[in-house]
């Protein structure tokens with residue numbers, strides 16, 4: 086059993102026991118310890134919020150304290166100026182923090198890691214500077230006289246009462262964060278963290294999903310801010326500096342990104358260790374910093390790393406036969422029509438006016454020497470890049486382009502030339518990620534574990550296992566994708582693409598790196614995929630496979646189509662032999678027949 090599996094097994098009982106002990110803590114300790122406990126609780130809440138952004142979705146946010154500030158100032162202003170009660174301010178804190186998350190996140194989440202880190206750092210600093218300079222926020226002096234919350238006439242102002250309020254908030258946030266992590270959204274976040282382009286290619290709307298991570302994190306940050314304002318009764322901008330954002334980030338990274346028990350442990354250390362080190366007086370913070378460095382050197386993955394996402398078993402008693410893998414009726418319609426497609430990269434004309442059709446139920450191969458432009462055609466078809474000219478007609482309608490996930494939702498899925506699996510997710514979860522956009526129950530129903538959502542999830546699981554069985558991987562559902570042998574990884578990538586229920590599957594060099602036995606199995610799989618109603622467009626260099634499975638072959642060279650026809654005709658076409666063997670200019674009589682033979686046998 087791996088360390089991460091062991092940690093997953095122990096997380097629940099240990100977490101429950103620790104939580105119960107934490108709730109009971111004030112009964113046995115002094116007010117001072119309770120006060121430190123409340124600081125730990127606040128950092129736990131903030132750490133859980135930032136963990137959604139940094140841990141789950143893998144986005145580096147250096148300005149998280151801004152949401153903490155927005156929550157705190159909203160509560161403080163509404164209480165002191167408009168005499169709202171603490172509870173009445175909470176929806177506003179959440180709303181303002183959430184809206185700020187959308188406003189900042191929407192333009193910035195298109196940026197990649199280091200740029201995003203700089204922009205979020207700027208946002209954090211701007212928020213603090215605005216709070217320092219506005220009159221309404223009290224400038225550098227901040228806001229005083231924030232009333233304590235009260236509940237059923239009882240004032241929550243003693244350390245004990247505030248601590249229990251904080252614990253109640255923490256339990257809520259914990260439940261929310263755990264459910265989010267286990268949901269389809271959690272799976273989508275993990276897929277983005279692993280490989281954003283691959284996530285798009287299996288139907289994950291990456292921008293929206295990243296924005297949701299940012300907004301969920303912002304909501305929790307806002308809640309933490311309100312609690313902070315209620316606790317101290319006074320706030321000022323020094324509580325929301327860049328250092329605060331970094332401290333919350335340390336909670337997450339030290340504990341283990343994406344790990345809920347890790348975040349709680351991180352909060353205990355970050356907020357508790359400086360108190361334990363008080364006897365060192367002036368050297369306390371120095372010793373704390375050294376301690377952090379040592380801990381990170383010893384456990385770079387965090388003190389309690391996130392466990393591997395586990396396979397959810399199908400619902401007990403679910404009728405596996407009732408849930409079939411979806412198939413499509415084969416008609417004689419033209420599924421895909423490419424008209425004069427062009428794509429230029431600077432001075433390179435990678436695709437220079439390509440036109441072809443693919444009919445429903447066909448297996449069509451796109452072949453050609455290296456650099457002919459085949460993958461560029463795939464990338465244009467699947468929305469990874471935009472063609473610089475021409476039209477793509479899909480199921481009779483012009484494909485207007487758009488993000489790759491939209492094209493997947495319209496029924497065109499792909500695999501990649503270099504395998505792009507979500508390596509740290511199980512084989513089963515890789516397949517589920519390809520299916521998630523087909524779920525009909527709303528996310529809220531899944532978070533609340535409503536029966537409708539649970540029934541759909543059970544069918545979803547069964548279908549996922551069936552897709553794995555379809556490619557011969559049913560027995561490896563629970564294995565980490567990165568640990569699978571090479572041939573199995575290729576087949577898993579095909580299963581993940583099939584799981585999105587495409588009408589057309591684009592396979593980019595699926596036989597690359599396979600041994601002859603695996604290639605024969607792949608040929609059989611491609612035929613079964615077609616028999617299942619899925620049309621196949623294949624890029625492949627292995628001519629034995631191409632000639633064995635294709636109904637039709639399109640040959641490209643230097644960005645244009647040089648031949649098109651059935652395998653036998655292509656094998657005899659001198660233009661194709663010339664493109665591959667470079668026999669142009671030679672006397673026909675001296676054609677290298679041995680070279681031709683090895684070309685088609687390879």
Ligand SMILES: Nc1ncnc2c1ncn2[C@@H]1O[C@H](COP(=O)(O)OP(=O)(O)OP(=O)(O)O)[C@@H](O)[C@H]1O
Pocket residue numbers: 430433434435453454455456457458459460461462502
């Ligand atoms: N992003 C890019 N930027 C610049 N040039 C590119 C880019 N992508 C492809 N090209 C160029 O376009 C041409 C076609 O490349 P493409 O990858 O489509 O060929 P291919 O037929 O798929 O080759 P292979 O069989 O080796 O994969 C090549 O000259 C390549 O260098």
